[in-house]
Amino acid sequence: MEIVTNCTQVSAVDGGDSNATNDESCAKLTIPFDLGDAPDPNFPVLLANSGARHQLGTDVYLGKCVDGDLGDVQGDASGDDATEGKPVYGVCETDKFGKLDDEDGVALAELHVGDTQNTVQVTASSACKLNAWVDWNQDGSWGGAGEQVFIDQVLAAGRNDLTMDVPAFAAEGTIYTRFRCSTAGADGIGGEAADGEVEDYALTVLPALPKTPLSVGDFIWEDTNKDGKQTEGENPLAGAIVSLLDSTGAPAKDLTGTIVAEITTDATGKYLFSNLPEGDYSVKVAPPKDYIVSPSAGDVDDVPANDDSNCAVQGDGSITTALFSLTAGGEPVDDGDADANSNLSADCGFYKPTEPTHSLGNKVWIDDGAGTLGNANNGILDAGESTVADGVVVELRDAAGVLLTSTMTSKGFYLFSGLTAGDYKVCVAASNFADTAILKGFSASTGGNEADANAGVDSNDNGSDVLADGLCSNVITLDANAPTGETDTASGTAGDDGMNTPDALSDLTVDFGVIPPVPPTPLSVGDTVWIDADENGLQGKDELPLVGALVTLLDKDGNPVKDLAGNNVDYLQTDADGKYLFSNLPEGEYIVRVGAPDGYAVTQGGAAVDTDPSNMDSNCAVVGGHVQTLPFLLSAGAESITDGDTDANTDLSVDCGFYVPKVPTHSLGNRVWVDTNNNGLADVGETPAVAGIALELKDSNGAVLGTTTTDAEGRYLFSNLPASRRLSGVRGRGQLCDRQYSGRFHRQHRQQPSSGCEYRY
Secondary structure, three states, X not given: OEEEEEEEEOOOOOOOOOOOOOOEEEEEEEEOEEEOOOOOOOOOOOHHHOOOEEEOOOOOOEOOEEEOEOOOOOOOOOHHHHOOOOOEEEOOEEXXXXXXXXXOOEEEOOEEOOOOOEEEEXXXXXXXXXXXXXXXXXXXXXXXXXXEEEEEEEEOOEEEEEEEOOOOOOOOEEEEEEEEEEOOOOOOOOXXXXXXXXXXXXXEEEOOOOOOOEEEEEEEEEOOOOOOEOOOOOOEOOOOEXXXXXXXXXXXXXXXXXXOOOEEOOOOOEEEEEEEOOEEEEEEXXXXXXXXXXXXXXXXXXXXXXXXOOOEEOOOOOEEOOOEEEOOOOOOOOOOOOOOOEEOOOOEEEEOOOOOOEEEOOEEEEOOHHHOHHHOOOOEOOOOOOEOOXXXXXXXXXXXOOEEEEEEOEOOEOOEEEEOOEEEEEEEOHHHHOOOOOOOOOEEOOOOOOOOHHHOOOOEEOOOOOHHHOEEOOOEEEOOOOOOOOOOOOOOOOOXXXXXXXXXXXXXXXXXXXXXXXXXXXXXXXXXXXXXXXXXXXXXXXXXXXXXXXXXXXXXXXXXXXXXXXXXXXXXXXXXXXXXXXXXXXXXXEEEEEEOOOOOEEOOOOOOOOOOOOXXXXXXXXXXXXXXXXXXXXXXXXXXXXXXXXXXXXXXXXXEEEEOOOOOEEEEEEEEEOOOOOOOOOOOOOXXXXXXXXXXXXXXXXXEEEEEEOOOOOEEEEEEEEOOOOEEEEEEOOOOOOOOEOOOOEEEEEEEOOEEEEEEO
């Protein structure tokens, strides 16, 4: 709690001192705060040490409730649980101390050193931004590297399932954590926030769980019939150098963190890498001189056969398998052993050609001009233009277009090696341009297609222009007169394909240009949330903006959205002018949802944004318990240019009005008269009591709430009364009337023979 005292000088109307002994009049205001309860002074907890604290009084807190703290509790992060503060916001449940539990916003799974993706469930009463810290190394500070585990993580109202990694350097035993959530976010370890809550926890970090050691192998052989299948009579290939790579292409590490050593196959052709963690890997093989790789049957994960070859030449000239996964308990048990933690199906075949072999390659690049408009889509590989991402599929076909084999780009390069002399075509596969593929949205470079792929021209586009057929070169003839001295090679050496193919037998000039998709036009939507004082649903000239309203942008189904950069679109708070603006949005259908400060109700309106041309009305209404617009469409170049700007990519017509509902009031009356015949009825001819009879209105405890007097007709009235208040009655001098009543009624009552009372409520 914090007590704020405001004092003012007391003086007479004429400026003189009205009281020489009392010059000031003071009023005290108590502001409730929530504070943490970790050990202080190691962690900033106490109010005296600028501990983390949040002003209370709003509907923003963690869990089901929050209570006020005095700022004098610290210890083992259970002090706040063991005490009950006042006031309380929300509805608390009882904790293990038998107290109302306001430390209920965070639930964590069991933590082990080195664990990844631990579940952290955080419950928030309203949308807010989470900042959290863990003292992983137990040094009594949350300021260490890697110890802030959430930074302005946006939470929605309700349960939010997050994840957190436990670093390998985490110390075992008790650790302290701090979770802070507030509307504005950017909370630090200590200091004040305008709303929200702070919760400290003591957690236990357990020893690292034993990890199952995994293995991968198996056989490198001499594929004499060149079919990519292990055939009876084919022999192991000794002297091949086998290495294991991780998912990034770097040397893999075992469970001890040691780089896995490469293996040179012996007379058995076998290799085995063991003591490996779960993860994605590839096997790289460097065969003895003059051997080339057999046709690949496919990926280790996808092809169940244990007698085929899984290796292929990559764009950079290396020979590797595709990435495959090793999973504890998930490996095949019919691959030469019954161990579900070992994969013995990664085999590679090689053969030594009996006649000269050729190679064919080179690069797939993005023909966008690298910032020079005149160079875009010119069919020439200009300085600064970049290559496509790794993994673009390139096909080798025969002269009739029949698929022979395929490979994938690496750093933009591709290579087919071990080829016999003859006629071929190379194609950038049509599958690359599918909606879920790597070149989605790309198109063919059309500015300078190569007419004769055998002309030896380098760094130009050799592809056709029809995506559905693949971007294909015309027929290339491989013979002893291939272009020589090509400078743009994967090996970095002119004319060298990286596979020891003689330069005159290697054609590294077959390049392909592609055009990137046109960047989508960024769209925006706003604009005003205002106080509709006259409740007519229209923005009046003198009506004020509503500051601090929470505005959230959702898709048409009410789900969170992402901007063009792939970032989550965060909620906004309206500024001093009641404005908000969401920008960098893709085309699509959206909903604007508004959370007004407490006490405000949405005004009349709810007109559809798309069909309502007015920029002065309210587009919000209550839908499913939320105040929001109907779905509306944002389209590039199609937005209004009369809504406050002239930008056809911005809609500034989405406005929402709110007002403070007026509290209904009631009145109570009616008259005092002389009941001549004592029948309790105001009969014709009976006269009102005299003017000036004093009447008192009392509550059910007899306390006087107000006074009035009768007029010349005996009438009286108490007005501006709240509803649902139990009153003891109206008392006139002389005890004319005295009754308790509540609700709405119209009663005539006889109390004295000489007078009457009439009530209306």
